[in-house]
Amino acid sequence: MTGNPMHLGLILMAIERSPEVDGLIRSFSAYGFELRLVPDGETALLFSQELNPDLIFLDVSLPGLSGFDTCLRLKELDTTKDTPVIFVTTPSDRASTVNGFSVGAVDYVTRPFQLEEVIARITTHLKIRNLHVLLEEIISNLQEEVAERQRTEEALQESMQLVQQANDRMKNDLAAAARVQQAxxxxxxxxxxxxxxxxxxxxxxxxxxxxxxxxxxxxxxxxxxxxxxxxxxxxxxxxxxxxxxxxxxxxxxxxxxxxxxxxxxxxxxxxxxxxxxxxxxxxxxxxxxxxxxxxxxxxxxxxxxxxxxxxxxxxxxxxxxxxxxxxxxxxxxxxxxxxxxxxxxxxxxxxxxxxxxxxxxxxxxxxxxxxxxxxxxxxxxxxxxxxxxxxxxxxxxxxxxxxxxxxxxxxxxxxxxxxxxxxxxRKDELVDNPNKEVILAHQFPAHAKELGPMRAMTRTALNNHSWRSDIVEDIVLAIDEACQNIIRHAYHGECDDPILLRIKLNNHALVVVLEDQAPTVSPDCMNPRALEDIRPGGLGCHFIRQVMDTVSIEPSSTGQGNILRMSKNVYSPPTFQ
Amino acid sequence: MEHHIREEQGYHIASLTGEIDLETSPQARKILLDTVDHCEKILIDMASVTYLDSSGIATLVEAFQRAKKNGKHMAFIYLSPAVLRVLSLARLDKVFAIHADIESAIHAEP
CATH class of the missing domain: 3.60.40.10 (PPM-type phosphatase domain)
Structure with a gap:
């Protein structure tokens, strides 16, 4: 290091001037360190704030403010709280050495000065200090990076919320558009x-x-x-x-x-x-x-x-x-x-x-x-x-x-x-073809009490064919509901006027014709209502539509009454064993 | 329409008999609504109901809704396939509490 022209650091030393100290100043300069000498603790405090030295030497026995008190004050000040302090003691002053560490010093040297030892200690502590500063910088940068990431994440979160809101709006719009299309x-x-x-x-x-x-x-x-x-x-x-x-x-x-x-x-x-x-x-x-x-x-x-x-x-x-x-x-x-x-x-x-x-x-x-x-x-x-x-x-x-x-x-x-x-x-073939097999023809007054016997007769007539019992029951239900609609909506209540039921079979088509003598009704009366709307009539139409393949209502050709036609394919494919 | 009400394991069990149709549903309505008004836990035994039409369905719905509104428990037991078929045509088989027998109805009560 001797003759190094570089400036390796500024060292502040509070110590009483002596020939030994002067020798030290000259040697320090040769090692690339600049040494500033101050006579007491008060001046050391003052200069340290102005010069911001890299390292401070304090003699334990300074006049006025003691070396330890000076050190305590230095450690309280922002500018110097991290500046390494080395105490100068005598070999016999063991207590001062211990006391020096307790007030924040990092090391001590004893007089008379051993130049190489002093330089080695300075170099070591400056290196430690530089590493400390570097570490703090790294920590500070990392903290900044973490903060930046947090800000980015928050911004991302915010953007995702906006995207989610936009997505929800689009979903609602799409659902509304889909309802328009369904309609x-x-x-x-x-x-x-x-x-x-x-x-x-x-x-x-x-x-x-x-x-x-x-x-x-x-x-x-x-x-x-x-x-x-x-x-x-x-x-x-x-x-x-x-x-x-x-x-x-x-x-x-x-x-x-x-x-x-x-x-x-x-x-x-x-x-x-x-x-x-x-x-x-x-x-x-x-x-x-x-x-x-x-x-x-x-x-x-x-x-x-x-x-x-x-x-x-x-x-x-x-x-x-x-x-x-x-x-x-x-x-x-x-x-x-x-x-x-x-x-x-x-x-x-x-x-x-x-x-x-x-x-x-x-x-x-x-x-x-x-x-x-x-x-x-x-x-x-x-x-x-x-x-x-x-x-x-x-x-x-x-x-x-x-x-x-x-x-x-x-x-x-x-x-x-x-x-x-x-x-x-053709319509006439379906209903009026005389060749069709007539299963049942039954006329009865439009009374609720007549429906039970009508169902019994219908069940008996249908059971003469080899149709499944659940299909027969479905057809009985559809005919019963149709008769109820005639009583309620065509005749507007029970009366002695007739309902004529004819059931015919044309190949695989079971044709049911119900005739009444009531005033003409609108075909709309056969449209089922929503299932939630449980009222007599609407539910019955729903049953009829579920059970029968075709349903139609038209005025009677005589000008009086209505003809309700329903048909159902009753063909069951043969089963093989 | 014949009916019979018995008490078993803390439940009032109303048994209906015959066909519930346009003619008999007003009577069935009175029986069911009286039972709902006077009993807390009600099971409707449908074992002897041989036929059910839309007016019968409307009656069951009215009683079931009144029980629900008044915080009472009402379930149907011993339904024949024919009656179950009509309930399923009306899509009510998923709405009503329907159980095979008394034990499973009691066991299933929430």
Whole structure:
């Protein structure tokens, strides 16, 4: 270290000046230390605050303020509380050495000074002090870092709360939008004696791009459609909802389906191909949205079972004739919105009595399992053939369940829609065909006490056939509830006027006809109320709808009274052992 | 409509008999509401009920709701498959407290 020109530290020494001390000053300088000498404790305190020395020597026997008191004061001051203090003692002064440590000194040296020892102690304590300072800096930096992280975490927490709130708002909005979309699905299906309808729908997310509906266009025609907007989510559902609103039949000039005339009986129906062309003009694919949709729309003539339809980029309908395999009825047309001035082709399907037609979206065919294999047309056909003898709604639900089971997760990648109808036969054949087997004909006055005997007679008549007892009990309940409705709502209470009950069997269709002589009632009286609304009448209609496949009410042709017709497929497939 | 009320293990057990329909449901209503008004723990024994229609359902619902409103316990026991079927058509099989027998009804009481 000798001759080191560097300044290694400033040392303050409070000690009485002497030749020995002067020698020390010179030697210190040679080692690179600057030494400031002060004569007493008071001056040491003063200088230490001004000079901020790196190390302080205090003679234990200073004049005035003692070395120990000076040390105590130094340790109380912020500037010097961490500055190492070394006491200068004599070898015999053991007590001062101990006392020095107790007031905060880090070391001591004895006189006469041994230069190398003093330099070694200075170097050691400066090193310790520097390490101490460095450690404090590191701790301070770490504390700052921890504080910064806490601030970041708090900010992150705040951001997450904002995201959560935004997410909740979006969820609420989506749920509200989904309710709007649900409200556009068919609530009440057409009630006809010769055709029945069923549907099911499952969007792949809160909002779907599919839509479907079935509605009566006039007394003899029913319109049905399924459409599928390209893509998913909000944009697809917005177009889907718009289309559902446009595709509502009403008697005004904006109606797509009916060309209204002054006299309603002169109204004409717009052909399915023209509907597709008009939609194609109304909803061209926009440059930014790039949305188009596929559509199947058809009109069922309920008098003869003729279905006239067009299929624009949509999967072909599947026709299932009784005891026959299902047949896809393909027509090749492009989706709606892709090209201008397209002419859409039409097809017709002549349904046999008991024939069923299934319209569905491609989500059914394209439901994929874990191996990315499609549910496909073959499985769809297999499912609807297997449920041919089940009620139509059961068949439709079975297809939906089979497709969802196929995915393994019950979560399809696309919306699933299925709409189906069954054409039973011509109305007059269904009810008035004299060849039908008459099971029961019974007339009774509209009194509550007559219902018990009526049920007993009905039960006996039905039990002559080999139907399951629970099916018989269901039918008895439906007939009983229908009779109650006649007493309550047609006759407005018990009276002696008659109710005529006829039960007939036409192949597998059990047909129940109830006639009264009351004033004409509205067909709405047969609509069930919500199940929560437990009042007589509404619950009875709910039972009737649950049990029977078709229900309709119409005024009697004699101009007096009403005819309530109900039918149920009572076919049970043979069982094999 | 015949009925019979007995007391067993702290419960009043009302047994109804026959068909509960448009004709008999006013009588069944009176029996059930009287029982609810005068007893705390009520079991309705349906073993001999051979038929139930929507007016009968409305009667059961009214009694059940009155019991619930007045903090009384009411459960149905010994239901035939036919009666259970009608309750399930009305989706009430999940609403009413229905038990196979007296023991399981007592055991299940909260």
């Amino acid at each position: 556009l699905l068919p609530e009440i299906l057409p009630v006809l004696s010769n055709a029945s309808f069923a549907w099911t729908y499952k969007p792949c997310s809160e909002l779907g791009g599919d839509s479907l509906n079935v509605f009566q266009l006039d007394p003899d025609h029913v319109g049905l459609y399924v459409l599928d907007v390209s893509g998913h989510g909000v944009s697809a559902s917005l177009l889907s909802v718009t289309l559902s609103r446009v595709l509502i039949p009403r008697r005004d000039p904006s109606c797509l389906f009916i060309k209204a005339n002054r006299a309603p009986e002169a109204d004409t129906l717009v052909s399915p191909a023209d509907i597709a062309s008009r939609l194609n003009r109304m909803f061209p694919m926009s440059e930014d949205g790039r949305q188009y949709f596929t559509l199947i729309y058809g009109i069922l003539d309920t008098r003869n079972g003729m279905f006239r339809y067009t299929c624009a980029g949509h999967p072909p309908p599947l026709y299932l004739a009784p005891d026959q395999p299902a047949i896809p009825c393909e027509i090749g047309n492009v989706p709606i919105g892709l090209f201008e001035d397209i002419h859409y082709e039409e097809g017709t399907i002549q349904l046999q009595p008991g024939g069923r037609l299934f319209l569905y979206s491609d989500g059914v065919l394209e439901a994929r399992n874990a191996s990315k294999e499609f549910f496909g047309e073959a499985r769809l056909q297999e499912t609807l053939e297997a449920t041919q003898s089940s009620p139509l709604q059961v068949s439709v639900d079975s297809i939906m369940n089979a497709a969802l089971d196929w995915t393994g997760t019950h979560h399809a990648q696309d919306d699933l829609s299925i709409l189906a109808f069954e054409w039973t036969s």
